[in-house]
Amino acid sequence: MVNPWLLLRMCLHVCFEHPSLCILLALCTQKMDGAYCDPSNLVQNGDFQVQSFLFGSYPTMDVISSGIRTLMPFWVAAAGGFQVLDATVFVPPPGLNASFLIHMNYRSGPGELVSMPIYTLREGAIYTVSFFIADNPDGGPVAKAVRLGLQDIYGRNVAPPGLSPFVVSNSSTTRNSILWQPVSCNVRGTGVPTILSLSSLTPGSYGALVANLQVNLQSMIENGSFENVDPQIQINNLTYFAELTGPSSLIRHWVVETGVIKIATAARYQASTDNTAILLDLNAENSPATISNIFSARSNTDYTLLFDTAANPERNFQLVIGQLVVTVQGLPSTNYLLSETVNLDSTSFSIDSIGWVTMAMEFKTFKDDFQVKVTFRSKIAGSFGPLLDNVQVFENTKSLKSTNETKLIGIPNTPPTITTPTYISTPTTTSIAFKIACPLSTYLVTLLLLTFTCYKVS
Numbered sequence: 001m002v003n004p005w006l007l008l009r010m011c012l013h014v015c016f017e018h019p020s021l022c023i024l025l026a027l028c029t030q031k032m033d034g035a036y037c038d039p040s041n042l043v044q045n046g047d048f049q050v051q052s053f054l055f056g057s058y059p060t061m062d063v064i065s066s067g068i069r070t071l072m073p074f075w076v077a078a079a080g081g082f083q084v085l086d087a088t089v090f091v092p093p094p095g096l097n098a099s100f101l102i103h104m105n106y107r108s109g110p111g112e113l114v115s116m117p118i119y120t121l122r123e124g125a126i127y128t129v130s131f132f133i134a135d136n137p138d139g140g141p142v143a144k145a146v147r148l149g150l151q152d153i154y155g156r157n158v159a160p161p162g163l164s165p166f167v168v169s170n171s172s173t174t175r176n177s178i179l180w181q182p183v184s185c186n187v188r189g190t191g192v193p194t195i196l197s198l199s200s201l202t203p204g205s206y207g208a209l210v211a212n213l214q215v216n217l218q219s220m221i222e223n224g225s226f227e228n229v230d231p232q233i234q235i236n237n238l239t240y241f242a243e244l245t246g247p248s249s250l251i252r253h254w255v256v257e258t259g260v261i262k263i264a265t266a267a268r269y270q271a272s273t274d275n276t277a278i279l280l281d282l283n284a285e286n287s288p289a290t291i292s293n294i295f296s297a298r299s300n301t302d303y304t305l306l307f308d309t310a311a312n313p314e315r316n317f318q319l320v321i322g323q324l325v326v327t328v329q330g331l332p333s334t335n336y337l338l339s340e341t342v343n344l345d346s347t348s349f350s351i352d353s354i355g356w357v358t359m360a361m362e363f364k365t366f367k368d369d370f371q372v373k374v375t376f377r378s379k380i381a382g383s384f385g386p387l388l389d390n391v392q393v394f395e396n397t398k399s400l401k402s403t404n405e406t407k408l409i410g411i412p413n414t415p416p417t418i419t420t421p422t423y424i425s426t427p428t429t430t431s432i433a434f435k436i437a438c439p440l441s442t443y444l445v446t447l448l449l450l451t452f453t454c455y456k457v458s
């Protein structure tokens with residue numbers, strides 16, 4: 001499936017061109033729990049908006065062929081070729097602000113698209129892998145198929161067992177009326193960086209179209225990133241902060257219980273790890289605030305609470321030092337499941353370098369609880385306090401099957417008149433040689449990346 005030597009060559013190439021990316025890759029190839037990198041979407045450049053080539057003129061296609069010269073950051077064509085299509089001509093999926101799509105074939109035939117290692121999938125957490133797929137209106141076989149693959153960096157399969165290729169067949173569509181279909185599946189995090197691949201199983205020059213690949217943590221909390229606020233709250237201003245005085249419920253699914261909070265934006269502050277627009281400061285108007293969220297949960301179940309926090313470094317000539325108190329209660333019992341304080345210190349940080357830290361805390365519900373209340377309380381005096389964003393809670397699962405949520409959503413069926421195409425091969429297993437070579441190559445890649453990065457930086 002994924003050629004480790006091709007990945008090695010690709011990494012060396014990227015190392016010289018993008019030193020910062022090289023450092024990231026080197027970090028991600030270490031076994032870690034991902035505590036400091038947990039964005040809401042773990043796929044880098046899954047919408048293909050970041051490119052390092054000049055897009056061609058009409059007819060709006062550029063070709064990415066196999067090899068290390070793949071000019072799509074965070075992706076490589078491991079086999080065959082694929083094309084980048086302009087979404088102003090090939091209408092993108094509805095609701096997406098996409099500018100580019102991927103055509104999984106080129107004139108040389110079907111392509112295999114492989115991601116750079118995505119961030120570590122937290123062990124025990126359930127993630128949804130999703131993308132949009134459509135038939136190619138320009139031609140090709142009646143049915144077109146794409147296989148999704150997920151392997152960790154040791155070559156172990158992470159994709160759910162029995163995952164079939166995604167098949168589309170809507171050849172009557174045009175470039176202006178492409179019938180996009182959302183597809184997704186659940187995977188259980190293994191605690192190891194994972195590589196995502198898409199392989200076209202369609203022969204010839206015309207294969208399926210693909211857009212907006214994502215890998216999202218399934219969080220129990222609604223609006224954990226505070227992006228959904230009442231329209232009466234004015235945001236998107238560099239200097240003006242909207243403030244909410246408790247009690248208030250103008251941030252959807254949250255309650256400001258006491259004190260005053262600022263609703264700040266990434267236009268002024270460095271965004272947190274999910275790279276979103278809105279974040280909170282739990283202090284304003286010389287008043288520390290308390291904010292809480294209640295969500296449904298299963299009794300007698302293990303959960304992990306994640307959130308990004310830092311001290312607001314903006315108070316002139318004074319450091320912000322203090323604590324953020326985090327409590328978790330089961331409901332209706334009101335028993336405390338978790339009570340911790342987080343020490344915060346703005347020393348050496350600025351609004352451009354906030355010093356965000358992702359905290360991870362575990363708790364377990366009691367047998368009679370069916371809801372959970374999470375509360376954040378500032379213990380800092382003054383008008384600048386703890387920053388908070390990207391609050392997530394996930395259930396710690398033993399296996400994907402144990403969640404009873406193993407599901408494949410929206411997989412389009414092959415039309416009844418179409419028998420299973422003979423060119424759709426049975427799933428191939430990873431070769432033994434690859435399994436042996438992968439751990440060695442992983443550490444070799446890490447060593448080389450660090451070496452070349454130091455050379456490049458110096």
Ligand SMILES: [Ca+2]
Pocket residue numbers: 225226227276277278279389390
């Ligand atoms: Ca946010």
